[in-house]
Amino acid sequence: MWRGAARADDDRVTDLLTGPQMSPLEILALLAAVALVAARWLPPGARPPVTIAAGAAFLLSVLVLSVLGLRWQLFPVVAGAVLALPFAVSPLVRRRTGRPARRVRWWLALPGSLVCFALTVTGPAAAWAFPVPVFPEPTGPFAVGTRVLQWTDPDRPETATPEPDDRRTVVAQLWYPAQESPSDTRRAQYLGRTEEEARTVAGALASYAGLPGFLMDGVPRARTHAVPDAPVARGGARFPVVLFSPGLGGVRTQNTAWAEELAANGYLVAALDHPYDSAAVVLADGRTIRTEVAATGDDTEDNRRAAETAGIRAADLGFVLTQLGRLDRGETGDPLTGRLDTARAAVTGHSLGGAAALLAARQDARFAAVIDLDGYPRDPDPRPFRQPVLALTQEIGPATDPRYLPRLTEVLKLSTATSYRLSIPGAAHLTFMDGPLYLPPLPSLVGSLGRTESPRVVAATTLAFLDATLRQQPGDLAGALSEHGELATYRPGSSP
Structure with a gap:
């Protein structure tokens, strides 16, 4: 099976001009x-x-x-x-x-x-x-395909614009188990469907982070392991579905290494761009929507806005799950028709996306499991919910917001299923995305796990949780998780 070493002839030219x-x-x-x-x-x-x-x-x-x-x-x-x-x-x-x-x-x-x-x-x-990112080779038995879809929700107005006829539009990128492609097949561009889109998104990410744009100029040169529009894997098996929401200002591709690893292991991953709070969203017609979210300096107002944004994202996640269900039923004539198991769907996210995932699970019973990647809960009305949760957090230290763990613990205890919080030594907030692959390896920025270990740990822990909750695979989940950090287990009706 292809493992990403070979590239098309036109990509070999790029290899001569760029490198990790x-x-x-x-x-x-x-x-x-x-x-x-x-x-x-x-x-x-x-x-x-x-x-x-x-x-x-x-x-x-x-x-x-x-x-x-x-x-x-x-x-x-x-x-x-x-x-x-x-x-x-x-x-x-x-x-x-x-x-x-x-x-x-x-x-x-x-x-x-x-x-x-x-x-x-x-x-x-x-x-x-500031290297050109090199993505780890997926370790699962499948090759990986990817493509981008765009949906408009006719029932939801776009609250970020004054136009009364605007409706909420969401861009989703799918990674899915695919058939093996010829070794000379061109691999997917990172950050966008085209290099132009990738450069637009890279520039927007740099601007959002307050960095000069040139520091990110190597990132759009990267290629991933997925093949655009690759044929779906043979065999007729149905794939559990994993929805992903990025952090505030983040973009759908920010966890590509993680998404490719999950897809190679038999999952379909759908990662979302959220217009007006993702750094840049390039629509199918070429328009670019940039973020309109900015801190005010007032904690009360910023917390209110974060909760509001998490609510909009939670609705986006539920809408995309509905669209994937229509796709699976054949209503859109898609190659993935009949291959998605939307009854086994996990909702996941990083940072504010993790908060949106927790909120989406509480509001939408169709989700069967939740993964929160270092996200502070933003539910303004926390109530019991039925799904198991895996919350991965950065290393907890004196600089950690003292409200974080108590708030997260409060929410995890509301689950009527067994849930887990895993604090990973050496992890920082950006450990849980692709950042360690292309940002300076500063512990305060991306943690101290390194460019190879960071994506491996995130993939290993989340795959163990998904296999146990969506596929009901037997095994010692708590033992597997505790190998990677400090584990707290929350069982219904008991203390951790």
Whole structure:
């Protein structure tokens, strides 16, 4: 079965220009720049060939990268080489013209060489901090397909606009078990259906986070493991359904690594874009809707708005479950007709999306299980509900909001089924999304689990819970969860 190593011919060009940290062409430019800086310190006989070879390699690689896309991480490398180039080339020119070569005293040349070298090493450091994300290979028995659908709810007005005829529109991306595709099949773009959409979304995410847009320019270059519109897996089995709501300002693709792992293990994942509070939602007609949610600085007002937004998202989740049911019944003539088991549906989310998932479960009995990925509950009227819950939280410490665990515990105790809270050591709030794959590996930002371990832990724990609750697979769920952190179990009528 394909595991994501092969790509189409047009993607191989991209592989030469980008990489998880530095591409082959970027590495060539870096090594050439270092050689130009070091040429001044080589023995006299070695300087000419090294300077000529390094200069040619540097100019050629930078020229190609400039035509095909020069990442900002290479700018300091170029600056260091450009500063060193005149001093490396000048002795060669003077020698060819018959003039005696002049060499600056070492104690005068050393500071300049150190500055040039510092600039060149800044490039790989920046590429390491902000890499092109490389997604972990799904471990399940299925290949993964994906596609994007858009639905408008005729019964709900769009409250974010003044137009009375506007109706709520939701964009959903599906990941599903698929047939194996040929090795040269083009894989899905990350963050969007097209590279243009991916760049729009990446820029919006950077803006929402208050970052310069160029810091995210590597993210739209990434490809995932899923194949767009791949044929559904053979066999006729029906797939349990997992709905996902991203965090405030987040987008439907923010948990792609997790979604692909679930799909490879036999689930259909439907992740939502929520217009007007996702950072950017690109509609089928090309229009882009940007977030209109912003903090006011007033805690009471911000909490009220968060609860209101969670309620809108909960309604979105219920609406999408209805649409998936219509799709399964054949009302829309979809290839997935007859393959979705909407009677076994979990509602999940990250951050505010987790709050929306908890609220959706309380309001909609069709959901059979809930996963809250580090989301503070926002239900303004918490009441008992029947679904089991898995709540994954970041590592709890002195900086954690002291209201978080008591509020989460209060809600988990309202479930009439056994529920779980798992606090994962080394996890931060962004551990539970794709952020560790492309953001600087700062513990305060993405946790300390690392780029490989973060998605693995989130997938392992959630899959264990889904297998137990939706598929009723036997086993020690509590034991499996406790391997990954501090587990609290909430049984109906008892204390944790």
